[in-house]
Amino acid sequence: MNDVAITGIGIATPFGIGKEALVSGLSGKRGLEFRRVPEFRGTRLKKQKAAGMPDSEAVDGRLPRKLLKYMSKAAKIGCLAGTEAAGDAGIQARYAPEATAIFAASGLTAANPDRAFRMLNASVDEQGEFSERLFAEHGLEYMNPLNSFQILPNMPPCILSIMIKARGPNLIFNPWEEQGAAAILEGVHSVRNNETGCALVGAADTPDEPGTLVCLRQMNFLDDDTPASSAAAYLVLESRETAEKDGRPIYGVLHSVEIESRRARPFDPLAGVIGRTFAAAPALLLAANLLGVSEATCLAGTRGSEIRFEIERTKKP
Numbered sequence: 001m002n003d004v005a006i007t008g009i010g011i012a013t014p015f016g017i018g019k020e021a022l023v024s025g026l027s028g029k030r031g032l033e034f035r036r037v038p039e040f041r042g043t044r045l046k047k048q049k050a051a052g053m054p055d056s057e058a059v060d061g062r063l064p065r066k067l068l069k070y071m072s073k074a075a076k077i078g079c080l081a082g083t084e085a086a087g088d089a090g091i092q093a094r095y096a097p098e099a100t101a102i103f104a105a106s107g108l109t110a111a112n113p114d115r116a117f118r119m120l121n122a123s124v125d126e127q128g129e130f131s132e133r134l135f136a137e138h139g140l141e142y143m144n145p146l147n148s149f150q151i152l153p154n155m156p157p158c159i160l161s162i163m164i165k166a167r168g169p170n171l172i173f174n175p176w177e178e179q180g181a182a183a184i185l186e187g188v189h190s191v192r193n194n195e196t197g198c199a200l201v202g203a204a205d206t207p208d209e210p211g212t213l214v215c216l217r218q219m220n221f222l223d224d225d226t227p228a229s230s231a232a233a234y235l236v237l238e239s240r241e242t243a244e245k246d247g248r249p250i251y252g253v254l255h256s257v258e259i260e261s262r263r264a265r266p267f268d269p270l271a272g273v274i275g276r277t278f279a280a281a282p283a284l285l286l287a288a289n290l291l292g293v294s295e296a297t298c299l300a301g302t303r304g305s306e307i308r309f310e311i312e313r314t315k316k317p
């Protein structure tokens with residue numbers, strides 16, 4: 001079986017876009033400001049804090065304009081991180097599309113309240129309840145087919161696969177840290193067993209979106225003292241032998257990924273600095289370790305599973 005090498009890393013977080021921004025942020029050279037969510041002003045969630053991407057125009061400016069109308073924020077930052085990782089490893093020049101796999105996770109998705117308001121307003125009866133009849137008669141006309149692209153959890157990885165022309169094996173996982181780790185584990189198995197030439201693994205999650213924050217608070221997965229942040233992290237996995245033969249720098253070798261159900265209390269070593277990132281947390285933790293700004297190799301997911309990585313760093317940070 002092949003040793004699994006990590007040859008590409010791509011990141012998008014509130015610290016900025018790219019690996020260097022994450023290194024600066026986690027090493028203390030760049031601060032992160034968590035802010036109260038304006039939409040929650042005057043509600044019982046008024047103290048909830050979050051951090052999103054610092055510059056939405058900068059994010060949009062790095063993406064193909066023709067795809068923007070199909071993309072949620074998760075899709076945007078996922079594509080930025082995924083294309084950075086793919087470019088870092090040079091996979092498009094070295095692997096055929098059919099030999100490039102994608103195993104990705106996505107978090108909870110929520111409709112933009114502004115887009116949904118007119119539809120909901122036209123679909124509520126005199127008792128304030130949602131009416132299927134009113135929705136069919138009046139609410140449906142306010143629905144835009146493009147909205148579905150922005151709320152389906154499979155769309156961020158699908159759009160990424162289009163951008164990097166990946167046509168190999170693929171799976172999508174949703175919505176917690178456990179599923180983010182499962183995507184990485186699937187990539188390890190695929191490369192180790194010669195099922196694919198290379199695998200792009202990772203996740204994008206946007207728990208700072210107001211609709212998603214409400215869901216997370218209702219499920220008691222966040223509180224006033226626990227902020228949430230948008231984040232995307234992707235890694236390129238390939239056989240160590242191929243990477244060395246092609247002269248590609250190797251960040252490290254991923255020997256194992258373990259996901260064990262233990263009913264553990266959720267714990268993310270990076271959350272104190274960057275906030276909870278849920279599905280993106282495992283790939284983000286791996287990237288931080290490989291880039292030399294964290295020694296952590298384990299975390300506990302929202303559903304209580306312990307997630308452990310056995311990593312051999314080979315590239316000096």
